[in-house]
Amino acid sequence: MDKDYQELKAWLESTNDQPLETMAGFFEARIDTYEEHMSRWKEHYRWMADLLPESLESLLDIGCGTGLELDFIYSRFPNVKVTGVDLSKEMLQRLYEKHKDKHPVLVCEDYFSCDLGKERFDAVVAFETLHHFKAEKKEKLFRKIYDSLKPGGIFLECDYIAVSQAIEDLAFSECRRRRIRDGIEEDAFVHFDTPLTLEHELDAIRKGGFKTVELVGFLPGDHHTAMIKAIK
């Protein structure tokens, strides 16, 4: 795991002079190469779709982006009713172009502040979107996700985790330093990875109200991307 720490340190040094980018701005600037870049997680997307229950009828996708996980979910559940939330209009537009025949409900908002409703969904998914935020902020979101699920509903999160406390601490302290340097407020969304350790991520989901929270696992060759399952 020391190798991961050294790699992060080297990457932080090599990007030291780069200004922080806004969250939506980061993805919009790379939109034409985004899906190709994310294709490295193809098997994780397939895995997430496979973990959803056979009885699935309604699904909320937070941070849905261009809908890569939905490509697999729609192929297993062609009639599922999807609501997708994302900060970026352009990412949502790409999703819409791919899946307009499925009539997804697309909401261009911040998932921390938007209303996710009560007992509306059989499942909620979050793929590679939650590794930028502090635990306390995520706990409140997990509570909203919990509330939005029907009884017995499932929450699946597949995301980048910090493989040690030292990595979590280093990323958060560097993010803080760059925010101060660039004059960016604490709560403004910037694209800078600050993953929590697995233990902290699971703990934040439990604090959101979920009683059953478990690590489903990692795919071979990728010890950074955890698949987590929580049941209401």
Ligand SMILES: C[S@@+](CC[C@H](N)C(=O)[O-])C[C@H]1O[C@@H](n2cnc3c(N)ncnc32)[C@H](O)[C@@H]1O
């Ligand atoms: C790495 S992309 C993942 C997109 C999609 N889940 C996938 O795997 O292709 C992260 C997405 O989360 C969105 N996002 C980040 N923070 C958000 C927030 N607070 N509210 C809504 N969307 C957010 C970004 O705009 C971006 O589209």
